[in-house]
Amino acid sequence: MESGNPLDYQIVPNFRVRTIPVLGTTPALFGMAAAGFVLCALAGPEHEVHGEPIIRLTALQYERALQRLQERERARFGTDEGVGVDLDEVAYLLREVWRGFSATDPHRVVPPGGDKGLMRATAHLTFTRWDPSKPATADNLVLLSTSEADEHEQLASLEPLRRERPELVARVEAVLDRVRRELYY
Structure with a gap:
């Protein structure tokens, strides 16, 4: 059974095929969210961050x-x-x-x-x-x-x-x- 050429499945020409794309801003967003959580926790219980379950x-x-x-x-x-x-x-x-x-x-x-x-x-x-x-x-x-x-x-x-x-x-x-x-x- 042939799986075909991986290059046939590229979304963008000459882009890596077997690597999951990385969103470069994700680490920065996580860092900002973590910093906000820590600052609110330090500010006291009235500023505490509560998750919003959906x-x-x-x-x-x-x-x-x-x-x-x-x-x-x-x-x-x-x-x-x-x-x-x-x-x-x-x-x-x-x-x-x-x-x-x-x-x-x-x-x-x-x-x-x-x-x-x-x-x-x-x-x-x-x-x-x-x-x-x-x-x-x-x-x-x-x-x-x-x-x-x-x-x-x-x-x-x-x-x-x-x-x-x-x-x-x-x-x-x-x-x-x-x-x-x-x-x-």
């Missing part, structure tokens, strides 16, 4: 998340007219903000190597209003498990939660503030 969710998962939110709003308030998010905002919240994890999960276990390209199950999660006195807009929606959402919706205000779980309240409100800045300002 998760893959399907359009059906976003649609179901929006449907579950609308169903909860209808069950609780008799109408879903107060839902101030569309499918794109639900996708942003589910994928980018909460990363497919419940807001009460402080550790958010990510498998070794990150979760790039991993599918994440979201059927047990639902959006609900964080502050029951405010409308269901992107900056007031929190992702919780169904049982956690049922428990959260029993609260008339956030004050009991502020006393019992101040670290959770601080973490969720920081995330919702980021959403507010990214979407509305």
